[in-house]
Amino acid sequence: xxxxxxxxxxxxxxxxxxxxxxxxxxxxxxxxxxxxxxxxxxxxxxxxxxxxxxxxxxxxxxxxxxxxxxxxxxxxxxxxxxxxxxxxxxxxxxxxxxxxxxxxxxxxxxxxxxxxxxxxxxxxxxxxxxxxxxxxxxxxxxxxxxxxxxxxxxxxxxxxxxxxxxxxxxxxxxxxxxxxxxxxxxxxxxxxxxxxxxxxxxxxxxxxxxxxxxxxxxxxxxxxxxxxxxxxxxxxxxxxxxxxxxxxxxxxxxxxxxxxxxxxxxxxxxxxxxxxxxxxxxxxxxxxxxxxxxxxxxxxxxxxxxxxxxxxxxxxxxxxxxxxxxxxxxxxxxxxxxxxxxxxxxxxxxxxxxxxxxxxxxxxxxxxxxxxxxxxxxxxxxxxxxxxxxxxxxxxxxxxxxxxxxxxxxxxxxxxxxxxxxxxxxxxxxxxxxxxxxxxxxxxxxxxxxxxxxxxxxxxxxxxxxxxxxxxxxxxxxxxxxxxxxxxxxxxxxxxxxxxxxxxx
Amino acid sequence: xxxxxxxxxxxxxxxxxxxxxxxxxxxxxxxxxxxxxxxxxxxxxxxxxxxxxxxxxxxxxxxxxxxxxxxxxxxxxxxxxxxxxxxxxxxxxxxxxxxxxxxxxxxxxxxxxxxxxxxxxxxxxxxxxxxxxxxxxxxxxxxxxxxxxxxxxxxxxxxxxxxxxxxxxxxxxxxxx
Numbered sequence: 001x002x003x004x005x006x007x008x009x010x011x012x013x014x015x016x017x018x019x020x021x022x023x024x025x026x027x028x029x030x031x032x033x034x035x036x037x038x039x040x041x042x043x044x045x046x047x048x049x050x051x052x053x054x055x056x057x058x059x060x061x062x063x064x065x066x067x068x069x070x071x072x073x074x075x076x077x078x079x080x081x082x083x084x085x086x087x088x089x090x091x092x093x094x095x096x097x098x099x100x101x102x103x104x105x106x107x108x109x110x111x112x113x114x115x116x117x118x119x120x121x122x123x124x125x126x127x128x129x130x131x132x133x134x135x136x137x138x139x140x141x142x143x144x145x146x147x148x149x150x151x152x153x154x155x156x157x158x159x160x161x162x163x164x165x166x167x168x169x170x171x172x173x174x175x176x177x178x179x180x181x182x183x184x185x186x187x188x189x190x191x192x193x194x195x196x197x198x199x200x201x202x203x204x205x206x207x208x209x210x211x212x213x214x215x216x217x218x219x220x221x222x223x224x225x226x227x228x229x230x231x232x233x234x235x236x237x238x239x240x241x242x243x244x245x246x247x248x249x250x251x252x253x254x255x256x257x258x259x260x261x262x263x264x265x266x267x268x269x270x271x272x273x274x275x276x277x278x279x280x281x282x283x284x285x286x287x288x289x290x291x292x293x294x295x296x297x298x299x300x301x302x303x304x305x306x307x308x309x310x311x312x313x314x315x316x317x318x319x320x321x322x323x324x325x326x327x328x329x330x331x332x333x334x335x336x337x338x339x340x341x342x343x344x345x346x347x348x349x350x351x352x353x354x355x356x357x358x359x360x361x362x363x364x365x366x367x368x369x370x371x372x373x374x375x376x377x378x379x380x381x382x383x384x385x386x387x388x389x390x391x392x393x394x395x396x397x398x399x400x401x402x403x404x405x406x407x408x409x410x411x412x413x414x415x416x417x418x419x420x421x422x423x424x425x426x427x428x429x430x431x432x433x434x435x436x437x438x439x440x441x442x443x444x445x446x447x448x449x450x451x452x453x454x455x456x457x458x459x460x461x462x463x464x465x466x467x468x469x470x471x472x473x474x475x476x477x478x479x480x481x482x483x484x485x486x487x488x489x490x491x492x493x494x495x496x497x498x499x500x501x502x503x504x505x
Numbered sequence: 506x507x508x509x510x511x512x513x514x515x516x517x518x519x520x521x522x523x524x525x526x527x528x529x530x531x532x533x534x535x536x537x538x539x540x541x542x543x544x545x546x547x548x549x550x551x552x553x554x555x556x557x558x559x560x561x562x563x564x565x566x567x568x569x570x571x572x573x574x575x576x577x578x579x580x581x582x583x584x585x586x587x588x589x590x591x592x593x594x595x596x597x598x599x600x601x602x603x604x605x606x607x608x609x610x611x612x613x614x615x616x617x618x619x620x621x622x623x624x625x626x627x628x629x630x631x632x633x634x635x636x637x638x639x640x641x642x643x644x645x646x647x648x649x650x651x652x653x654x655x656x657x658x659x660x661x662x663x664x665x666x667x668x669x670x671x672x673x674x675x676x677x678x679x680x681x682x
Contacts, residue, residue: 040594465593
């Protein structure tokens with residue numbers, strides 16, 4: 001088993017065949033400490049990936065690194081992101097087709113989003129496509145067939161911005177990148193437009209806050225669906241969701257199930273980008289549903305953030321109604337969504353782009369909803385577009401969900417690792433870890449043939465950084481306003497990370 | 506008698522105006538000398554430039570200079586990383602604990618030259634005097650002793666004044682919601 005720690009990274013390989021899982025090798029890359037000042041949401045990383053005898057990972061300071069999984073020796077190390085431009089790497093690489101696909105982070109520092117493909121053998125860059133700018137930068141050519149009319153046009157990645165706004169426009173590819181071997185397509189989301197102050201990015205801000213389908217060979221776009229044109233609340237759509245093939249109202253379809261930070265579960269046909277269904281899975285008051293004929297998100301003009309005004313009680317608030325990985329049930333009928341129910345007050349302010357500094361332009365104060373329940377695990381019936389059951393949680397769920405057999409595993413910010421019944425949501429088992437959990441649980445079969453569930457406990461990320469000693473919670477705007485809503489987040493009894501592995505019966 | 510009192514009151518008022526004095530343009534030699542910070546070898550502490558006490562430490566005590574610093578704090582994206590003093594990507598400034606020293610010359614050096622772990626250098630973006638204004642203001646964010654001139658931590662989105670503006674020793678509880 002390979003474990004990657006937050007920046008400055010260390011990669012540990014654990015030998016599971018020996019008692020106590022001793023460290024087989026460790027690898028500590030050279031680190032540029034300056035990257036810490038560019039990590040909007042703490043120095044976390046989505047993790048390493050193992051394929052064909054190599055382990056690949058991205059470092060926060062902009063390197064993609066390949067190691068020999070048996071010995072821990074470095075095979076190659078390429079610089080793929082530029083800290084000078086505000087870019088960092090927090091996502092996990094995707095390995096498919098002999099290529100490695102990576103995307104950047106840095107929306108809050110005015111970085112321009114991109115996705116790149118590297119050769120898995122050499123680390124040589126094969127192509128790179130941006131989320132903003134002229135069509136040739138974005139990878140838009142004759143093969144680009146978006147489903148909705150408002151995504152048709154020339155050079156929209158530049159024309160739907162104020163002059164030169166796209167050059168610092170965000171739209172990072174910080175989430176998971178999906179590969180679909182059936183349709184032979186890549187799917188990825190794009191982050192929010194920069195800065196937060198919406199009056200400084202007039203227009204639809206293509207191609208931010210939406211979903212791309214691309215050809216893995218050359219990165220050319222197949223379709224794009226803008227979930228949130230002119231994103232007012234910096235929520236973005238970085239996580240594409242899950243590719244599931246199942247019946248949809250009687251006909252077999254290739255679906256993309258996308259729970260968005262704006263509070264809706266979108267069901268798309270991933271062959272063409274058509275939105276088949278969009279329904280809210282939590283309290284939403286900033287928008288009033290999605291018009292399926294035009295793909296348009298209907299906004300509530302009373303809750304539109306504008307320069308110079310304070311917009312109160314916007315739900316969902318930053319960083320969105322869900323910011324972690326959902327999981328499907330074994331039959332593909334249900335989706336288990338980790339939910340944040342926070343709302344926010346937001347005041348948009350002018351900001352100038354200064355290289356290497358935060359490009360935000362907003363004062364934000366996050367708030368608990370009226371009932372005080374700041375999180376939930378929602379079991380969502382995909383076809384009926386309604387919740388089946390909900391487990392309320394005192395804190396937002398920042399980590400991912402693992403569904404295994406009839407059991408759903410998830411961790412909480414206050415350190416509980418829980419197993420609930422997939423049919424009813426009833427708690428079957430829980431364990432209190434030494435720290436809050438923001439990681440995704442994983443399942444594996446050990447060398448002894450026994451199934452295990454493992455999770456890394458360690459508080460961090462957008463929510464977890466509130467508990468850091470460098471944050472003073474008396475300032476309501478600290479940690480992008482989350483300090484205000486998470487005043488009572490307990491400090492972990494152990495500030496370091498702990499790996500827990502549980503044997504299953 | 507009344508006339509004398511009036512004159513006296515007038516003189517007193519004038520004397521009190523030092524904290525409101527606006528020095529909009531410094532002598533070029535003074536300006537040059539303001540850059541001469543003698544830091545300790547670790548880049549922290551040491552002595553401020555001699556000209557600073559000679560000028561009467563205006564960047565820590567003068568209301569105009571402090572309020573200029575407060576404007577620069579917003580204009581140069583300090584808010585983006587340090588919030589309104591509570592911290593975000595960068596550490597909190599209001600807790601009165603300074604990783605690189607609490608004295609104004611250390612804060613000046615942090616802003617001018619940057620620090621490891623992500624604090625960028627602003628020497629190419631601000632003039633020396635602006636950096637002093639900003640340093641003076643940043644120090645007030647973490648100051649719990651009263652200052653004769655007001656600007657301190659921004660009260661943005663708060664329903665109460667910042668800690669250093671309350672009565673001395675008052676323990677202001679965090680907001681409940």
